[in-house]
Amino acid sequence: MYIDWAALGVVTIVSITSSVIFTILLAAGIRLVSAAKIKSNQGGSGAMTVSLGYALLGVAGLLVLFGIYLIVPQFH
Amino acid sequence: MTELFVVITVIVVALIFDFTNGFHDSANAMAGPIATGALRPRVAVILAAVLNLVGACLSTAVAKTISGGLFDDSLITAPIVLAGLLGAIIWNLVTWLLGLPSSSSHALFGGLIGAVIVGAGLSSVNGSVIVSKILLPAIVAPLVAGLAAAWCTRLAYRITRKTPSVYSNTGFKYGQAFTASMVALAHGTSDGQKTMGVITLVLIAANLQPSGTGPQLWVIIAAGVAIGLGTYSGGWRIMRTMGKGIVEIETPQGAASGAATSATILASAHLGFGLSTTHVSTGSILGSGVGRGAQVRWSVARRMLFAWLLTLPGAGLVGGLAALLSDRGVSGVVALMVLLAVACSVIYLFSRRHKINHANVTDSHEVLVLAAATPPTYDDDPRLEAPAKPKKVKRPKAKSVA
Numbered sequence: 356m357y358i359d360w361a362a363l364g365v366v367t368i369v370s371i372t373s374s375v376i377f378t379i380l381l382a383a384g385i386r387l388v389s390a391a392k393i394k395s396n397q398g399g400s401g402a403m404t405v406s407l408g409y410a411l412l413g414v415a416g417l418l419v420l421f422g423i424y425l426i427v428p429q430f431h
Numbered sequence: 432m433t434e435l436f437v438v439i440t441v442i443v444v445a446l447i448f449d450f451t452n453g454f455h456d457s458a459n460a461m462a463g464p465i466a467t468g469a470l471r472p473r474v475a476v477i478l479a480a481v482l483n484l485v486g487a488c489l490s491t492a493v494a495k496t497i498s499g500g501l502f503d504d505s506l507i508t509a510p511i512v513l514a515g516l517l518g519a520i521i522w523n524l525v526t527w528l529l530g531l532p533s534s535s536s537h538a539l540f541g542g543l544i545g546a547v548i549v550g551a552g553l554s555s556v557n558g559s560v561i562v563s564k565i566l567l568p569a570i571v572a573p574l575v576a577g578l579a580a581a582w583c584t585r586l587a588y589r590i591t592r593k594t595p596s597v598y599s600n601t602g603f604k605y606g607q608a609f610t611a612s613m614v615a616l617a618h619g620t621s622d623g624q625k626t627m628g629v630i631t632l633v634l635i636a637a638n639l640q641p642s643g644t645g646p647q648l649w650v651i652i653a654a655g656v657a658i659g660l661g662t663y664s665g666g667w668r669i670m671r672t673m674g675k676g677i678v679e680i681e682t683p684q685g686a687a688s689g690a691a692t693s694a695t696i697l698a699s700a701h702l703g704f705g706l707s708t709t710h711v712s713t714g715s716i717l718g719s720g721v722g723r724g725a726q727v728r729w730s731v732a733r734r735m736l737f738a739w740l741l742t743l744p745g746a747g748l749v750g751g752l753a754a755l756l757s758d759r760g761v762s763g764v765v766a767l768m769v770l771l772a773v774a775c776s777v778i779y780l781f782s783r784r785h786k787i788n789h790a791n792v793t794d795s796h797e798v799l800v801l802a803a804a805t806p807p808t809y810d811d812d813p814r815l816e817a818p819a820k821p822k823k824v825k826r827p828k829a830k831s832v833a
Contacts, residue, residue, distance in 0.1 A: 356559035362704040363571060366695075369702060371579040374694035378583040378687050381606045382590035389591075389598030412602075419609050425697050426617045428490050 377418050384411035433760050437509045438637045440764050442630050444516045444771075446657040449626040451523040452535040453483060453661020456622065458670040459532070459692075459712040460614035465792065466674030467685040469604035470611070472665070472789035479615040480663035486619020487627070487655035497628055500560050501540060502547050509633050510758035511546045516629070517757075517771060518542025518750025522742060524778045530668040530676070530787075530798025531738040534707035535622065537565060541746030546754035548747070561743070564705070569739050572706040573714025576695045580715040583687035584722030591683060603686040610689030617696050618708055619658065626654040667787040668798045672735075673713065675796040678720030678727045688712075688719035710739065728796070 387408030391401030424430045461479050464470040470478065497512075498504050519538040526533045544556055591599045627646040630653075634640040640647065646654075674680060680688070692715040699706035713735060720727040756763040785799040 356563055358563045358567060359704060362702060366698045366702050366704045366706070367571075367575045367578075369698040370575050370691070370695040371582065373698065374579045374583050374687075374691040375586065377690045377694065378586050379590065381602070381686060381690070382587045382683070385599050385602035386591050386594045388602065389594045392598060393595075415606070416609075419613065422613050422693060422697055423616070425701055426486070426489075426613065426620055428620070 373418070377415055380411050380415040380418070384408045384415060387411065434509070434637055436761055437513065437764055438633055438639065440768065441509050441513050441516070441633050444513060444520070445626050445629045445633075446653055448516045448520050448523075448535075448539070449623070449654055449657035450661035450664075451520050451527070452622050452626070453480075453658040454664045454666035455523050455527060455532070455535050455661075455669060456618055456708060457662045457664075457666045458673045459708045460611045460618060462670050462673035462712075463680055463685040463689055463716065464604075464607050464611045465670060466680040467604065467607065467682045469607040469682070469685065472667075472670075472792055475611075476663050476665045476789070478612060480659040482612055482615035483619035483623065483662045484655045484659035486616045486621075487623025487658055488651055490620035490624050497539075497625070497632060498543070499540060499564060500557065501544060501564070502551075502556050506547050506551050506555060507543075507632070507636075508550075508758075509636065510764075511543065511550055511754060512629060512633055513764070513767070514546035514549075514753035514757040515539060515543030515750045517753040517767060518545055518746040518748070520771070521749045521774055522746035524775065525745075526738055526742075527666060527668055528778050528782050528800055529738075530672040531735055532669050532673055532709050532713055533735075533738045533742050534569070534709045536625065536707060537569070537739070537742045538746040539625070540565060541743040542750030542753075544743065545747030545750030545752075546757070549751040549754040550758070565743060566740075568704070568706050569710055571704075572695070572699075572710035573717060575706070576691050576711040576714035577718030577721070579695060580688045580691035580718035581722035583691050584684050584719040587683040587687045588723065596682070600682045603682045606686040607682070607689045610686070610693045613693045614689070614696060614708070614712065615662070617693070617700065619655070621700065621708070623654050623658045626657065627651060630654065665789060665792075667789060667792045668782070671787055671792050671796070671798055672731065673716060675793055676728060676731045676798065677713070677716050678725050680716065680719070681723065681725075684719045684723050684725075687722070688715040691715040691718065 387404050391405035391408060394401035394404065457476060457479055461470065461475040465472050465475050498507060519535065519542040522538040522541065523535060547555055627650050630650050631640065631646045635642050692712045695706065695711045696708055717727060717732055753767055756767050781800060787798065
């Protein structure tokens, strides 16, 4: 019986790493943007935090775009 | 004449299978977002249906084989395909009635295997391929996706520990909606193509289409529309089990499990170890529950595992029985169609006894088939009649003592 253990290992590692990276970007982005909102509600300025937060969310968005690139066969 | 009749029947039945495939797998993408309220039920199924249709039209590179190496391709004839499709449809409907997610591609393989065994004997099926391509992935998929989802969930909660959920929930809901849409699109490209492949192979075998050509435009559109309509109809019974039955899904948890599902599906599709979408998304929901430390209903998980292990023999049994009739010319095929209609009607009537639809999908975690439940009370559902006021107990009038 032929079982492609190497492919299985690669799929496992890639699945876990990429989903963890996406979640970290999403959660950290949400945390920073929320913190900035709370700060500005209290009268402070959160320009730095908010832009960093949106940058992280932007990278998460790029990961989604990469996913769509993988799904659509016409792109590759 | 007979051959043409069989070919037309196979095409119709293939489209019916595609429809059941759609409503069986609607929940894979959309159970999470519906359970957390990231998408309203109607919006979610419309979105998934459109993405399924788009996905089906994008990917038309039809697989050269529908046997997946499980048996010799030369054994595939129109009657065998017909019997296999019937086995898969019946299995999909029965598991839908019970609210159990199970892989539609495994059901199709099971039906075909049953039909091939009846037609050409047990030795024609390659047992080791069943283990390496069907049984092993069914165990691996929930483990990989579950592990990924558990870690993602832990991280998501840890990172946003101090963020008030009023702020964080919106972001997580967006994340969930995007990942769910990716799953729906990927599902369209893989499963829509499956039906196109079946129809095209049957057309080629009947010399109605030159060998080596791709699916014709009407086949692409018909298959895409069938899977899209199936997805739109929602499969609410399975939606309830996955969104509510396994574990209560909170918003960050839903986003984490969505991320794990889409990452695992894409990785398995592009790195050469095929995993079933159904097994992956169920595993993610389970894992996310464990990662949050929530109470997982392991009894539901156990039932699903049994359903997965039974998919192949169950669909195979029906496929095998159907194969006894499917190669007996027009009368056999007509008899099969009548039996299919009867089976579908019976299953549909059973489902009516405890109807689940877009309005009540998230109201409970149970999918009931027979009347085993306590009847809903006024407290559960204010739309029911208000309870009757307790009647005044008549007291026997004290007889006046004369």
